Amino acid sequence: MKKIYFIYLLMMSILILFLTSLTFEEEKYYYAFDQKILLVAKPNTVLVKYTDVAQQSKSLEALEKLYPNLKIKWHSPSIVEITSDSKKSADNIIVNLKMNEAIYTCQPLYTLKNGLVMGVTDEILVRFFPEVTQEQQKILQRNFEVKVIKATKIYQKLKVKEKADALEIANKIYESGLVEFSTPNFISYSQINQIIPNDTYFSRQITCHNTGQVIADEHSGTPDADIDAPEAWEITAGNSDIVVAVLDEGITSNHPDLPNTRQIRLNGSNFGDGNANDPSPTGNMNHGNACAGVIAATMNNNQGISGIAPNCKIMPIRIFNSNKQGVIPELNADAIEFAVDNGAKILSNSWSYGSSDQNLHPVIVAAINYAINNNRIVIFSAGNTANHVSGNNGYVAFPANANIPNLITVGASDRNDNQANYSPTSNLIDIVAPSHRAYPSQIAGETLEMWSIDIPNNTGYNPWPSDPLLPHPPTTGENLPNSGTNYLAYTGRFGGTSHACPVVAGVAALMLSINPSLTPQQIFNILMNTANDVGGYSYSNGKCNEMGHGRVNAHLAVIAAIETIPIVGASMICNQETYTIQNPTGTAVQWTASSNITIVSGQGTPSVTVSKSASGNYGEGWIHAGIILNGTEIGTASRMIDYVGTPVATSITGQTNVRAGQSASYTAYPSIIASGIEYKWYVYPSTVSTSPWNNTNYITFYNAGTYSVSCQIISPCGFGSAANILVTVTGNGGYYAIYPNPATDMITIEVKEEQPAGTNPDRKGYGKYEIQLWNSVGIVKKSITDQSVTHLSISDLPKGLYMVLIMNDGKIVYRQKLIKY
Amino acid sequence: MMITLFLFLGGGIGCEGEDESEYSALVEGYVVGSFICNEVGSEGQVTRNQTPQGYCILLEGSKNTGSLWPMDFYTFNLPAALFDFSKEIIPSEYNGNDCGPIFFPENLRKSYKIKFNYRLLKENEKMNFACGPCTAMAMSFPWNAYHEVSLKNVVKLDN
Numbered sequence: 001m002k003k004i005y006f007i008y009l010l011m012m013s014i015l016i017l018f019l020t021s022l023t024f025e026e027e028k029y030y031y032a033f034d035q036k037i038l039l040v041a042k043p044n045t046v047l048v049k050y051t052d053v054a055q056q057s058k059s060l061e062a063l064e065k066l067y068p069n070l071k072i073k074w075h076s077p078s079i080v081e082i083t084s085d086s087k088k089s090a091d092n093i094i095v096n097l098k099m100n101e102a103i104y105t106c107q108p109l110y111t112l113k114n115g116l117v118m119g120v121t122d123e124i125l126v127r128f129f130p131e132v133t134q135e136q137q138k139i140l141q142r143n144f145e146v147k148v149i150k151a152t153k154i155y156q157k158l159k160v161k162e163k164a165d166a167l168e169i170a171n172k173i174y175e176s177g178l179v180e181f182s183t184p185n186f187i188s189y190s191q192i193n194q195i196i197p198n199d200t201y202f203s204r205q206i207t208c209h210n211t212g213q214v215i216a217d218e219h220s221g222t223p224d225a226d227i228d229a230p231e232a233w234e235i236t237a238g239n240s241d242i243v244v245a246v247l248d249e250g251i252t253s254n255h256p257d258l259p260n261t262r263q264i265r266l267n268g269s270n271f272g273d274g275n276a277n278d279p280s281p282t283g284n285m286n287h288g289n290a291c292a293g294v295i296a297a298t299m300n301n302n303q304g305i306s307g308i309a310p311n312c313k314i315m316p317i318r319i320f321n322s323n324k325q326g327v328i329p330e331l332n333a334d335a336i337e338f339a340v341d342n343g344a345k346i347l348s349n350s351w352s353y354g355s356s357d358q359n360l361h362p363v364i365v366a367a368i369n370y371a372i373n374n375n376r377i378v379i380f381s382a383g384n385t386a387n388h389v390s391g392n393n394g395y396v397a398f399p400a401n402a403n404i405p406n407l408i409t410v411g412a413s414d415r416n417d418n419q420a421n422y423s424p425t426s427n428l429i430d431i432v433a434p435s436h437r438a439y440p441s442q443i444a445g446e447t448l449e450m451w452s453i454d455i456p457n458n459t460g461y462n463p464w465p466s467d468p469l470l471p472h473p474p475t476t477g478e479n480l481p482n483s484g485t486n487y488l489a490y491t492g493r494f495g496g497t498s499h500a501c502p503v504v505a506g507v508a509a510l511m512l513s514i515n516p517s518l519t520p521q522q523i524f525n526i527l528m529n530t531a532n533d534v535g536g537y538s539y540s541n542g543k544c545n546e547m548g549h550g551r552v553n554a555h556l557a558v559i560a561a562i563e564t565i566p567i568v569g570a571s572m573i574c575n576q577e578t579y580t581i582q583n584p585t586g587t588a589v590q591w592t593a594s595s596n597i598t599i600v601s602g603q604g605t606p607s608v609t610v611s612k613s614a615s616g617n618y619g620e621g622w623i624h625a626g627i628i629l630n631g632t633e634i635g636t637a638s639r640m641i642d643y644v645g646t647p648v649a650t651s652i653t654g655q656t657n658v659r660a661g662q663s664a665s666y667t668a669y670p671s672i673i674a675s676g677i678e679y680k681w682y683v684y685p686s687t688v689s690t691s692p693w694n695n696t697n698y699i700t701f702y703n704a705g706t707y708s709v710s711c712q713i714i715s716p717c718g719f720g721s722a723a724n725i726l727v728t729v730t731g732n733g734g735y736y737a738i739y740p741n742p743a744t745d746m747i748t749i750e751v752k753e754e755q756p757a758g759t760n761p762d763r764k765g766y767g768k769y770e771i772q773l774w775n776s777v778g779i780v781k782k783s784i785t786d787q788s789v790t791h792l793s794i795s796d797l798p799k800g801l802y803m804v805l806i807m808n809d810g811k812i813v814y815r816q817k818l819i820k821y
Numbered sequence: 822m823m824i825t826l827f828l829f830l831g832g833g834i835g836c837e838g839e840d841e842s843e844y845s846a847l848v849e850g851y852v853v854g855s856f857i858c859n860e861v862g863s864e865g866q867v868t869r870n871q872t873p874q875g876y877c878i879l880l881e882g883s884k885n886t887g888s889l890w891p892m893d894f895y896t897f898n899l900p901a902a903l904f905d906f907s908k909e910i911i912p913s914e915y916n917g918n919d920c921g922p923i924f925f926p927e928n929l930r931k932s933y934k935i936k937f938n939y940r941l942l943k944e945n946e947k948m949n950f951a952c953g954p955c956t957a958m959a960m961s962f963p964w965n966a967y968h969e970v971s972l973k974n975v976v977k978l979d980n
Binding site: 248249287290319320323325326327329332350351352353354355357358359360361362381382383384385387392394397398422439441442448468469470471494495496497498499501 | 926953959960962964
């Protein structure tokens, strides 16, 4: 019987162990602020990041020998997704790769429940709470063995050590309580959300969509070394209200891929020779066409190419003469002014001077300033001045090098996400965009390979002209393309930083299509913060001299632009209010709000009606508009509400014990800075002087006693009860007083000494006093007095904070801060 | 072979204080291109002046003969009356696609042959100038890769 019982126990134990192993597979999740989001590991897929890119092909070849049915998908030059035919072999691949020195990280590929890929590699994004000190941050970094590789005003990007689990470390950092958020820097995109246009030569446009396809001359690049245009187009292909001025050699009227309905052709827009009202090119001068096509060639018309912002419009402005000479600087300035004054939002400039002088033509610097000060986005190509294979780093040419805030200077990357050979290395490069790799005279076998539109009817860049100023090869007369509808109206021979500049202009046009109120500074910041740090260069704080802030990413830039879309509505919610957002066409809006706000109606639409929550307390509030595309939230716009309901003063802080004659500062809470808000102060007894300023009040108490200081907040929603603080004032009448405070012209200093008990408290003055006025550097004013009341002029002093000292017999007897305004 | 001797006064006499030994031996070469750009002042801004007509010189047998930019150096003191260049090949203004000089058509690059002594100008002697504007499709002309020279004893050679 005992034996049977023992066998029964043994069997049960084995069963429990088996069930445990089935049931308790480790649950994976990440923290989205305080919310745990479950992650699902794709059972047979692995995401690998290589340390040594040179070793990656060897490593993959070896794997493919072991597992012949592998599917390989590149996410970047160093990140690859490997899918095997079973979970078991995927587990074996992980074990195998973790021993490989060329591998930095290797993880299962995670997704959300809805299938959205959430790939984890070696990076973490965190934001520390403001009160966390640098020292605490360093300790945390040391403890988790992470390095800061980028720090912006919004987040820090951390890199984990080799073979470490970034997801696990991100979660531990969040659980430390020191951060607002901590998540892996997910490789996250929806694999189905792409628009692939039907334009004939789109498959050659690696700038937009690089799959490693052949472009020209049997060249092919690295998959995903592109700007993610198809992903961006899923959100927007641009808005016809956004006009991009192309200041260049002129643009063909009624081009099949850029008809006049998509151009703003204006009288007076030709600053070169010929008819002032016709900005068309002459001869084989196709440069303007090529730039314009990159920005806005028509999409999905079964021919040609697709521009990056194919629904936006082009304003041609001709600034080159028919002999290929550029117009004089004065006319360049006139052309810029013309573009601004006629409504162009973006100025794309693929031209420069042969000089690194930053103020070469002051009139052009002034014109660019005029444009940016009028909220225009100004983009210049950096010039093709380098030849890196010969050790020449080049220079950023004028005007791209001008020292003008928010002027965007564009260098070139190549088909592999490396710096193009001719693109200058300089701290003046802001960002790069794809273009051709090198000139044939620099690297044999390389040539122009970017695609755009061309002058129809046999001139331009197709067939390739005999122009000695253009590179050869290609050979004169070459047709590229040589087939397809209107093939002579297109070219595969564009390049240089001339190509990179309109790429960025096109991305900026998409961003403005999402939010037309974006300022040059916002556009600049978003472009820089969303660019991809590619090429393996040494980026410091997200920037390097080869690539600036990295290669532009249209998809991420558009998503970031979504987060700036204004939610329009009242700054306060007394009872019920309506808020609206102009979300991109084809998207829905998922509204959420703080707990003191209730959504009444309009969920899913661009307009939501909300009310003050019945049980919610007064306070600040927020409303979020999640922009939903194909069931996935692609971005969130936010709106802070200054206050919800009737504001009630909850407390007052300040000194509760004061000597007679002294001043003290009191602050009422909550602090609300909003129009219509007024803080009303009451002091009883009222034998005091007060200087109220919003929710603070400087009060001078002259006499001993107990004072009641209270404050009430008055708002358009009404007013609630007041907060109160009691102040005990001690002393027998002696005091020092300085008033008014804040002051503009004159202050009065009263010295009334505290008297021994039994003496007349009205007796003033005990010899000489020295009054000193200090700023942060030292004494700025001094007065010696034996009077009980002294007036001191401060009208000659600059605005700011001062300290008043009253000295007697070499000792400080009283000090008080003074605000001069 | 007819040789026309032309002594350039400035070059022939030489500048005051110039060290004759800095000049090269007599060499032969070709005038292959020209340019006019804007003078740049000491503050890095263009002045109101254009440069004099500049000329590109290619030495006989130079390795640069077949290159994209077939020149060895440039000068601003080629005697004006030495050749009667046709207006088609000497632009009255400046630039091209690359903010550099305009080279003569290939079939005319051996038409303007000269014999001369030359001296590489020091940094403080060189003219500071900038060309352009130009589009950013072709390579920018690398002015820094070429010396400015002073010529003397320039002799026009007939081919």
